[in-house]
Amino acid sequence: MQMPDPDQSVLARKEAIVAGLGRILPADAVISDPAETRAYECDALTAYRCPPLAAVLPSTTEEVAAVLRFCHEQGVKVVPRGSGTSLAGGALPTADSIILGVARMNAVLETDYANRVIRVQTGRTNLSVTGAVEADDFFYAPDPSSQLACAIAGNIGMNSGGAHCLKYGVTTNNLLGVKLVTMQGEIVELGGAHLDAAGYDLLGVLCGSEGQLGVVTEATLRILRKPEGARPIMMGFDANEVAGACVSDIIKAGVLPVAIEFMDRPCIRACEAFAKAGYPDVEALLIVEVEGSEAEIEEQLAKIKEIALRHNPTELRESRSAEQSAAIWKGRKSAFGAMGQINDYMCLDGTIPVSQLPHVLRRIGEMSKEFGLDVANVFHAGDGNMHPLILFDANKPGDLERCEAFGAEILKLCVEVGGCLTGEHGVGVEKRDLMLAQYTPEDIEAQLRVKDVFDPKWLLNPAKVFPLETTETRRAA
Amino acid sequence: MEPRDEAELAGIVADAAAAGRALCIKGGGTRQELGHPVEGASLSLRGVSGITLYEPGALTLVARAGTPLDEIEAALAAEGQRLPFEPMDHRLLFGTDGAPTIGGVVAANVSGPRRVQAGACRDSLIGVRFVDGSGAVLKNGGRVMKNVTGYDLVKLMAGSHGTLGVLTEVSFKLLPAPETAATLRIAGLGDAEAVAAMSAALGSPYDVTGAAHLPAGTGDGPLTLIRLEGFEKSIAYRSAALRDQLGRFGPVEIETDATEVAARWAGLRDARAVSGGAGDIWRISVKPGDGPAARAALGPETVSHFDWGGGLIWARVPEGQDVRAALAGIPGHATLVRASAATKARLGVFQPEAPPLARIAAGLRARFDPRGILNPGRMG
Numbered sequence: 124m125q126m127p128d129p130d131q132s133v134l135a136r137k138e139a140i141v142a143g144l145g146r147i148l149p150a151d152a153v154i155s156d157p158a159e160t161r162a163y164e165c166d167a168l169t170a171y172r173c174p175p176l177a178a179v180l181p182s183t184t185e186e187v188a189a190v191l192r193f194c195h196e197q198g199v200k201v202v203p204r205g206s207g208t209s210l211a212g213g214a215l216p217t218a219d220s221i222i223l224g225v226a227r228m229n230a231v232l233e234t235d236y237a238n239r240v241i242r243v244q245t246g247r248t249n250l251s252v253t254g255a256v257e258a259d260d261f262f263y264a265p266d267p268s269s270q271l272a273c274a275i276a277g278n279i280g281m282n283s284g285g286a287h288c289l290k291y292g293v294t295t296n297n298l299l300g301v302k303l304v305t306m307q308g309e310i311v312e313l314g315g316a317h318l319d320a321a322g323y324d325l326l327g328v329l330c331g332s333e334g335q336l337g338v339v340t341e342a343t344l345r346i347l348r349k350p351e352g353a354r355p356i357m358m359g360f361d362a363n364e365v366a367g368a369c370v371s372d373i374i375k376a377g378v379l380p381v382a383i384e385f386m387d388r389p390c391i392r393a394c395e396a397f398a399k400a401g402y403p404d405v406e407a408l409l410i411v412e413v414e415g416s417e418a419e420i421e422e423q424l425a426k427i428k429e430i431a432l433r434h435n436p437t438e439l440r441e442s443r444s445a446e447q448s449a450a451i452w453k454g455r456k457s458a459f460g461a462m463g464q465i466n467d468y469m470c471l472d473g474t475i476p477v478s479q480l481p482h483v484l485r486r487i488g489e490m491s492k493e494f495g496l497d498v499a500n501v502f503h504a505g506d507g508n509m510h511p512l513i514l515f516d517a518n519k520p521g522d523l524e525r526c527e528a529f530g531a532e533i534l535k536l537c538v539e540v541g542g543c544l545t546g547e548h549g550v551g552v553e554k555r556d557l558m559l560a561q562y563t564p565e566d567i568e569a570q571l572r573v574k575d576v577f578d579p580k581w582l583l584n585p586a587k588v589f590p591l592e593t594t595e596t597r598r599a600a
Numbered sequence: 601m602e603p604r605d606e607a608e609l610a611g612i613v614a615d616a617a618a619a620g621r622a623l624c625i626k627g628g629g630t631r632q633e634l635g636h637p638v639e640g641a642s643l644s645l646r647g648v649s650g651i652t653l654y655e656p657g658a659l660t661l662v663a664r665a666g667t668p669l670d671e672i673e674a675a676l677a678a679e680g681q682r683l684p685f686e687p688m689d690h691r692l693l694f695g696t697d698g699a700p701t702i703g704g705v706v707a708a709n710v711s712g713p714r715r716v717q718a719g720a721c722r723d724s725l726i727g728v729r730f731v732d733g734s735g736a737v738l739k740n741g742g743r744v745m746k747n748v749t750g751y752d753l754v755k756l757m758a759g760s761h762g763t764l765g766v767l768t769e770v771s772f773k774l775l776p777a778p779e780t781a782a783t784l785r786i787a788g789l790g791d792a793e794a795v796a797a798m799s800a801a802l803g804s805p806y807d808v809t810g811a812a813h814l815p816a817g818t819g820d821g822p823l824t825l826i827r828l829e830g831f832e833k834s835i836a837y838r839s840a841a842l843r844d845q846l847g848r849f850g851p852v853e854i855e856t857d858a859t860e861v862a863a864r865w866a867g868l869r870d871a872r873a874v875s876g877g878a879g880d881i882w883r884i885s886v887k888p889g890d891g892p893a894a895r896a897a898l899g900p901e902t903v904s905h906f907d908w909g910g911g912l913i914w915a916r917v918p919e920g921q922d923v924r925a926a927l928a929g930i931p932g933h934a935t936l937v938r939a940s941a942a943t944k945a946r947l948g949v950f951q952p953e954a955p956p957l958a959r960i961a962a963g964l965r966a967r968f969d970p971r972g973i974l975n976p977g978r979m980g
Binding site for chain 2: 293
C-alpha cells in the first residue's frame with residue numbers, strides 16, 4: 124500500500140505541535156508517547172499500520188473546533204476516528220497526522236419519542252443508541268455487524284448499513300441532522316429534528332464521505348417503534364440460480380422481508396462445522412425474515428413458502444418459536460467466526476444487481492480455481508451486497524498478494540455487471556486504487572471539487588478514498 | 601433548445617459556457633415557479649426521455665431525466681411496484697399544465713405524505729448522470745441500493761434545482777405497491793391534540809405511511825388522518841389495533857374504499873387545501889411537536905394544513921407576509937413556494953443559511969458551474 128511521504132517539516136515540529144495541542148486540551152487528552160500512539164496505528168484493517176504523530180481525545184465540540192483550528196493553522200493533517208472498526212483502513216494514520224478520536228464524547232443528549240428522534244454525541248456506539256430507547260420499545264435501524272463496537276461517528280463517515288437495510292435503509296436514510304466542525308474550526312449545524320433540511324443536501328454528501336469533509340460531534344437520528352414480532356424461514360436449493368430466482372419472486376410478489384440472507388455451500392459447511400446449527404448440506408441457503416403481528420407474520424410466511432415451493436426447495440424450515448428462530452440465525456451469525464477458524468480470510472464488500480447473482484457466483488467459482496484460493500459467499504441478497512470470503516494462509520509467502528489480486532478481480536467483476544466496489548465498508552485505503560474501475564477521472568474530479576470546498580488545504584483524512592495520482596496536485600498545493 | 605440525447609445536451613451546455621450564456625432548465629414546465637425566476641435561454645429535457653432499465657426483481661428503475669412521471673408510474677404499476685416517496689404534483693398549486701418529468705421531481709427533491717415512512721425522493725435515489733456547467737458528462741452512484749463508493753453526489757444533486765448540473769439520467773430503488781390501503785379518521789381535534797394523535801400513530805408498531813391534519817377552515821371541520829398500507833388482512837388487523845389505541849383522542853372512523861383513500865391522499869400530497877385563492881403559499885418544515893406553535897404564529901388569516909405528522913405545514917398567507925419573521929425561534933425552515941416575483945425578491949424563496957454553510961454552497965456552485973450559467977439565481 125503506497126502512502127504519500129510524510130511532511131518532514133511537520134515531523135520536525137512534533138514537539139511544538141504536541142505542546143500546542145496540550146494548551147488546547149487537558150493533559151490526559153493528548154497522547155504523544157510512541158508506546159501509546161501505537162494503539163492508534165491501525166483500525167480493523169490490520170494489514171496496514173503507521174503510528175500517528177499524536178492522538179487527541181477531546182470531550183466537547185468546542186475542544187474539537189479548537190484542535191481543528193490549530194491544525195488548520197499549522198498545516199497538520201487530521202485523521203478522525205470513531206471506534207476504529209473500519210474494515211477499509213478508513214482511520215489509518217500517516218506519520219505526519221494526528222488522530223482525532225471522539226470516543227470520549229458518547230452521551231445521549233436528548234430522547235424525544237413524540238418526535239421519534241434521539242440526539243447523541245457521535246462517540247456513542249451504534250448498539251447503545253438502541254440500548255438507550257429499547258426499554259420504551261424503540262430502536263435505531265441501521266445495524267452494521269460491528270454494531271456492538273462501532274461508533275455513530277464512523278457510521279456517518281462510512282454511511283453504514285446492515286442486514287435490515289432492505290426495509291429500513293442505511294445511515295443516510297436515518298440521519299436527520301448533525302453538528303459538524305469544519306477543518307477551519309467552525310461549528311455548524313446541518314439539518315435538525317425536522318424531516319428535510321434547507322438548501323443543498325450537505326448532510327447527504329457528508330454521510331459516507333469517510334471523514335474527509337469535517338468532524339461530526341453530534342447527530343440527530345430517527346428512531347422507530349419496534350415491530351410486534353419477527354420470524355425467519357430457511358430454505359435450501361440445489362443451485363444458486365434457483366435461490367436467486369426465488370429471491371426475485373418474493374420481492375415481485377409484494378412481500379418486503381426485513382432481511383434476505385444468502386449462503387453458498389462452502390459457507391454453509393463451514394458454519395455448520397463451527398456452530399452446529401443443523402443446517403442442511405445444500406448448494407444455496409436462504410434465510411428470509413419477516414416482521415409484524417403474529418397473524419401478519421403467518422400471512423407473509425405463507426406467501427413466501429408458496430413462492431419457495433414453486434422452486435422445488437430441498438429444504439424448507441419455518442420457525443415456530445424463538446428457539447427455532449435462534450437456531451436458524453445461529454449459523455449465519457457465526458459465519459465470519461467460523462471462517463476464521465478454518466483459515467485466514469479476506470472479506471470483500473462488492474454490490475451487484477440481484478439479477479446478476481448466478482452469473483457472479485459462477486464467475487467467482489471459476490476464478491477461485493484460476494487463483495487456487497477457496498471462496499465462501501455470504502451476503503444480503505435483498506440488496507445485492509456480497510461478502511465473498513477469500514481463504515488464504517498468511518504464513519505462506521505470496522498467498523496474501525494472490526488473495527489481494529483475486530479480491531480486486533472480484534470487485535471489478537461487480538462493477539462490470541452494473542454494481543459497485545463497496546456496499547457498506549467504504550473505500551478507505553483498501554479499495555482506493557480500484558476507484559478508476561468504477562469512475563472515470565472526470566467523475567472522480569467532480570467528487571474532489573466537494574473536498575476542495577470543505578477542506579481547501581486537504582488536511583482531513585489524507586490519502587483515502589481516491590487514487591493518489593488523482594489527488595496529487597491538490598495535496599502538493 | 602431541445603437536445604435529443606445527453607451528448608447533444610453536453611454540447612449545448614459547453615457552447616453556452618464558452619459564450620457565458622445563461623440556461624433555464626426545463627422538464628415538463630410544471631414547477632418552473634419553484635425558486636426565483638431565471639432569465640436565460642430555455643433548455644428543454646423533453647427529448648432526453650425513456651426508461652433505460654427496469655428490473656422488477658431487483659426493485660430498480662433507471663430513466664432519462666425528461667421521462668414523464670406518468671410513463672414511469674404506468675410501467676411500475678404494471679409490475680405492482682411504485683416510487684416509494686409519492687412525489688407531489690405541483691400543477692394544482694401553480695395552475696400549470698404539461699407533464700411532470702422525473703428529472704424535475706429529482707431536481708426539486710419532491711416528496712409526498714409517505715416521506716414519514718419511506719423517506720424523501722433523495723432517499724430512493726441511488727444514481728445520477730448529469731452535465732455540469734462546463735459541459736462535462738458526470739455520473740455518481742449507480743443502480744444498486746447499497747453503494748458507498750466515493751462521495752454521495754446523488755444526494756447533492758437531489759434538490760439542487762439544476763444549479764449544479766443538468767440531470768440526464770436518474771436511478772431509483774422501488775418498493776412493492778401495497779395490495780390495499782385504509783384511512784383512519786378522527787374529527788374535531790385541535791392542532792396540539794391532532795399532533796399528539798399523529799405522534800401516537802407514528803410511534804406505534806403499525807407502520808403508518810401517512811399522518812396529516814386538516815384544521816378547521818380547510819374543509820368541513822378539523823380532520824386528522826392516518827394512512828395504513830399493506831396486505832388486506834394486515835390492514836384489517838392494524839386498523840383495528842390503531843383504532844383502539846387512538847380511541848382516547850375521539851371516535852375513529854375507518855375508510856377502506858380504494859378510490860376514496862387514493863383521492864384523499866393525492867389531495868394532501870398536492871396541497872389541495874391551500875392551493876386555491878389569493879395569497880402567498882409557504883412550505884414550512886419543523887419538528888412535529890413544534891407544528892402547532894408554528895401554525896399559531898402564522899396568524900388567523902392563514903389557511904394551512906399539516907402533513908408528516910405535524911412536521912410539514914402548507915400555509916397560504918396574505919400577500920407579502922414575512923412568515924420567517926413570524927417563525928423566529930422555532931427551529932426548521934420555511935420556503936416561499938408561490939408568490940409574486942417582487943415578494944420572492946424581497947423575502948427570499950429559501951431559508952437564509954448560516955454564513956459557513958452559505959460559503960460552502962457558493963463554493964460548490966462555483967466549482968460545478970464556474971460560469972454561472974445553470975439556472976442562475978434560481979436558489980437565490
